[in-house]
Amino acid sequence: MAQIQESPAVTLDDVLAELLERRQEFRDQRYVSRDFVGRLKAAGVYRSATPERFGGRPLPPAEFLRMVERISVVDGSTGWVASFGSALVYLAALPVETQAELYADGPDVCFAGGLFPVQRAEPTASGFLVDGRWKFASGCMGADILGVGIPGDDTTAGKPRTALLRPEQVEIVQEWDVVGMKGTGSFDLVVDKVEVPREWTFIRGGEPTIDEPLYRYPTLAYASQVLAVVGAGVARAALDFATEVGSGRSGVTGAPKLADRAYYRTGLAEAEATMRSARAYFYEVTDEAWQTVLSGDPVAPHQNAHLRLASTHLAKTAAETVNRVIGLSGTGAIATSHPLQWLLGDALVPQQHAFLGPAMYDAAGAVLMGHPPTVPGFQ
Template identity: 55%
Template sequence: MLLDRVDLTITAEPRGEARDNAFNHALDVLNERRDEFRDQGYVPKDYVNLLKKAGIYRASTPATFGGEPQAPAEFLAQIERISTVDPATGWVASFGSALTYFSALPRETQEKIYAKGIDLTFAGGMFPMVEAKKVDGGFIANGEWLFASGCAGADILGIGLRGGPETEGRPVTALIHPDDVEIVPNWDVSGMRSTGSNNVVVKDLFIPEEFTFIRGGAPTIDEPLTRYPALAYAAQVLAVTALGAGRGALDFIREQGSAVSVTGGNAKGNRPVYKIGLAKAEAELRSARSFFYDTTKTLWQKAVDNEEITNEDRALLRIAATHAAQAGRRVVLAAFDIAGTGAIYKSHPLQRFLQDGLVPAQHAMLQENTFEAGGSILLGLEAGIPSFP
């Protein structure tokens, strides 16, 4: 059985100074090892365990089961800080929010899972949705799924099964053990390489029905974090890595602004184009962050107060997330322009932020068409995109 093989012995440090120190230690280690992660193409389990000690993977465990759920703005700020060092590792760490999906599991299943431990890493590939064979007590699944980010360090994986009319186009998520999949090492990319978003293959695997749920389905646990829009949150945690990439790139540009040009001319930062470019990029990044976090905090307060969260509220979260991803992309490109010729080298520090920072806006949840869908909702029209907002 799935849970008989899940080992959740690594736990977070106590809240307060010990956990803050664990988080800062994880950032220090990441600064030393980020090139290693990129070169090997995934974030390894031992580093994921450091993030567990920092509390990242209990941030969405329900308080009902002993968890310490964080306010989304607080968690997003942590992912942004990680992404300022290495956006791809920030992407993997962002799945500390993914247990919000588990709230759609039967309550009894959640009790079994969290009895094993509350520091749980979840990853998986949801698409393409595969038609599983219904059998007594569950399903038999065969298929190959794309973009299983973080699968190398996960305790539990999820795969997407095709549902019926009741899922409204959303995948049925089936929980499986990492040992039950074959990881196909096809993640040959330039950006977000450390996410290890390889394909996963399953053959004739029985999955008990109790370990399946509709992704973004109605929660069986009522807490503020389960009231907060799950699909919008999933878009937010990815978008914030672009804000981190933008911050990392601009921090580098500011540090390099006083350096003397290799041609012997004035310091780079004393050139009008450098100063203007930096100022505009700072304005764009900070503006996007303000919209992003202000919207997050407003909806979180509604969740805390158990007020109705409307489709328009959800749409604004989605718009803010897409705007953050798109703004982060523009900022890293602006930093690349400001840096000049040296930034074209693979070894240049900006390459990490450039290559990783372009990716979030490519994600289906953050592409340009989500602006159109968000605008449709604000106008009272149909979004035209499945599972939106």
């Protein structure tokens, strides 16, 4: 069993203060620097889903989600990268011996994956010959281990596998030109005929080999939650900005400051109420599902449906909130350099993710009425 390694005395507040100074750097270079990923590790982000038996400090989902939300208030891209600290729950499906090797140097492991499009991998005597190019590997520049998607087979019920590789086995192609989450480093991964042993592959959402509470929480629902809560942080930043600016700035025409205008006060208050309501629902169902896990019972299909529904609704509401704040903010908000334009792009991304798209409403509604989900990978 691994010895628990204490992180340096770095608090999340310390990390957020540094992030405030460096977020433009990450945006300009299009990725979060490896040394700052190290700071996130020191604050405990990347041991939050490592099994206790390997020295981790697995957090209750709501606690981890609140941490990601706080980071995202300062910078959505860094919150997005930090959110994949939860992705180690996927790796709990690896053989125990593989996990022991993975965490041999300590519990703070940063995992990033470019899982799609799934690429063919020829079976070998001991595993798979991996070859191809994958997209959207968020956080890959600071990762200790990388995953790529390969086809499943009869042993996986057709579900794709993820093959794990070390960074030196992968070429990172810095192709990432987007309007939002510019600093996530969601680059392409290229692998040139590398043999990956079967024991270094897993099924995303597969049966865990580690029996600890976090790995009994719905894996795919958690994956959607950590992304949705990034949007919530971005929306909070927009609301805070609008409140501060509205309280003290007059218009360029000499008109009354925004806080003296009824439409601004009303619109901002409605946006606060709407956003806080979606957030409350999100954390309410998270806590309910976690209490079910702690009681030793499986999370029921209707609870999983609420987790997916609350995540989709939060991401959608967050994007709408930032749009609404811009609508209230007058001509100044149209400038490309305006802070709200940064937040608008970042808020767009979570709701565009496949885990959080409009189809999730239909799937959740079906399950809540006792029917099978209408999309694959829902539970």
